[in-house]
Amino acid sequence: MARSRIETMEENRAKLIAAARKAFAEKGFAGASMDELTAEAGLTRGALYHNFGDKKGLLAAVVKQIDDEMAGRARDIAAGSVDEWQALLAEGAAYIEMALDPEVQRIVLLDGPAVLGDPSQWPSQNSCLVLTQQAVERLLAQGVLKPLDAEAAARLVSGAALNAALWVAASDEPQTVLPKAIAAFQAMAEGLLAKS
Amino acid sequence: MARSRIETMEENRAKLIAAARKAFAEKGFAGASMDELTAEAGLTRGALYHNFGDKKGLLAAVVKQIDDEMAGRARDIAAGSVDEWQALLAEGAAYIEMALDPEVQRIVLLDGPAVLGDPSQWPSQNSCLVLTQQAVERLLAQGVLKPLDAEAAARLVSGAALNAALWVAASDEPQTVLPKAIAAFQAMAEGLLAKS
DNA sequence: ATAAGTCACATACGGTACGTATGTCAATAC
DNA sequence: GTATTGACATACGTACCGTATGTGACTTAT
Missing domain, CATH: 1.10.357.10 (Tetracycline Repressor, domain 2)
Structure with a gap:
């Protein structure tokens, strides 16, 4: 059966947070690129803005x-x-x-x-x-x-x-x-x- | 007599630092625009990069x-x-x-x-x-x-x-x-x- | 004093990255 | 089975940083 919607959404959120955690730690908040971030998580910026609103929202989730x-x-x-x-x-x-x-x-x-x-x-x-x-x-x-x-x-x-x-x-x-x-x-x- | 070169340079540095101080305090480092900064000081970004190297250099001077x-x-x-x-x-x-x-x-x-x-x-x-x-x-x-x-x-x-x-x-x-x-x-x- | 040179700053350009607006397709609801 | 929702992708506009090049005023040397 195909994944339920909320299930994949949770996973994607987790993947984005994990990628952001790595990118923010390595390059700092300002130096981290949202495109690279999301690409590493196998997604695009669309997912990011849908889930976290903006870059600050993502940082807040990571923090x-x-x-x-x-x-x-x-x-x-x-x-x-x-x-x-x-x-x-x-x-x-x-x-x-x-x-x-x-x-x-x-x-x-x-x-x-x-x-x-x-x-x-x-x-x-x-x-x-x-x-x-x-x-x-x-x-x-x-x-x-x-x-x-x-x-x-x-x-x-x-x-x-x-x-x-x-x-x-x-x-x-x-x-x-x-x-x-x-x-x-x-x-x-x-x-x-x-x-x- | 026309202003000596080092004299005006000192003045311009001071003007840039003063403008940066205001802009950084009001909008934060990331939110401050170099164009607005320098315009308020009556100069352009050229002066800024010549004097401070980059945005971080300007912040260091202000700090x-x-x-x-x-x-x-x-x-x-x-x-x-x-x-x-x-x-x-x-x-x-x-x-x-x-x-x-x-x-x-x-x-x-x-x-x-x-x-x-x-x-x-x-x-x-x-x-x-x-x-x-x-x-x-x-x-x-x-x-x-x-x-x-x-x-x-x-x-x-x-x-x-x-x-x-x-x-x-x-x-x-x-x-x-x-x-x-x-x-x-x-x-x-x-x-x-x-x-x- | 005049001419050559220096240098502080202005202007123009390229590249990058954010945020938004629109599209799409799968999962849910009826 | 069809309609609809919504999670995410794609495309676009905009802003801004840093650099490369230009220029004019001040300095220095003859």
């Missing part, structure tokens, strides 16, 4: 996919920690390591904010940030942290982690720089603790 | 100008503080406030990294980062901070500050959010202190 994957990994890592505080630290370290992936770096950290605007207002909602904010709120309720604004603390923690990651990734020797970045990150995070 | 201005302001603010530590905190708070300027935000924080790559490797050298790193190194030498990598600490401090700034700027009520951001920033920064 959402990567962001969800990152949040999933972070959730797993946090689940393995003994307490909330250790979970938050581990989550931050995980973000730093994840940002070593050129795909994450280029698409989510560089082109994403530039093209789609501030991450906190993305349609994909920025799952990563939501996760850390929830963790911060729990810690605040437990009195583990100083009485700060939850969103502010979450933004700063993830911001510091991701910024450190950019630095590590751009470095000549990521493997030697990574532990320094994680150490500095954990030191700064301790500044949020209520008592010293 | 350098803004970055230098920011570093100058930060230097002034740091100079008014009683000790190095207070200076570092004040500097961070100053970065947060400066990033409320849409020009800074759009050009330096969003398009800059996306187009020119990691800020730490910009030709303009990122004066701001250099400044904070020097401050951190002095504090490390004085034993005020935990024994961390200077560059790592500096990157995290400025990263946290700038990320907080992006959040404040994107917020609906920047004036109410700003103090929360600064408070969280200073709390985190205290995590770098040797012993409390």
Whole structure:
């Protein structure tokens, strides 16, 4: 029997997103050609504009996919920690390591904010940030942290982690720089603790 | 007497940078048209390519100008503080406030990294980062901070500050959010202190 | 002072890529 | 079985970047 319509559509969407992910990571958003993109997926620009509206829409879909994957990994890592505080630290370290992936770096950290605007207002909602904010709120309720604004603390923690990651990734020797970045990150995070 | 050649060239460069600054801030790097840019400056694209090589070169020049201005302001603010530590905190708070300027935000924080790559490797050298790193190194030498990598600490401090700034700027009520951001920033920064 | 030369900038051109408008054919609905 | 929907292909117009060439004003040398 011939493929159902919605079935092939899902497949085509997935193929386009996969091709876009590769092209955006390798050439950046501006440098990626929609014609090449779609050709590699065995389709044309027609499919792309029908499914995603425009080039930005495609980027948003790609960002959402990567962001969800990152949040999933972070959730797993946090689940393995003994307490909330250790979970938050581990989550931050995980973000730093994840940002070593050129795909994450280029698409989510560089082109994403530039093209789609501030991450906190993305349609994909920025799952990563939501996760850390929830963790911060729990810690605040437990009195583990100083009485700060939850969103502010979450933004700063993830911001510091991701910024450190950019630095590590751009470095000549990521493997030697990574532990320094994680150490500095954990030191700064301790500044949020209520008592010293 | 007719204008000397180098004199008019300097003027034209300045006019182009000024026009680019406005256009990049309003429409973003990708959305800014070189034709409109140069026309507003009373010139053509010929002048632009002769002076800056390409569109990225123009952005680099604009970024350098803004970055230098920011570093100058930060230097002034740091100079008014009683000790190095207070200076570092004040500097961070100053970065947060400066990033409320849409020009800074759009050009330096969003398009800059996306187009020119990691800020730490910009030709303009990122004066701001250099400044904070020097401050951190002095504090490390004085034993005020935990024994961390200077560059790592500096990157995290400025990263946290700038990320907080992006959040404040994107917020609906920047004036109410700003103090929360600064408070969280200073709390985190205290995590770098040797012993409390 | 005049003539040759330099160079900053203008003009003209080619190529590429995006977004839209229209066409088409298979899958669904009746 | 026919009609219709809609997912995707094709064709087109437009905008813009970067380059190659031209030109006129300022400089330099004789």
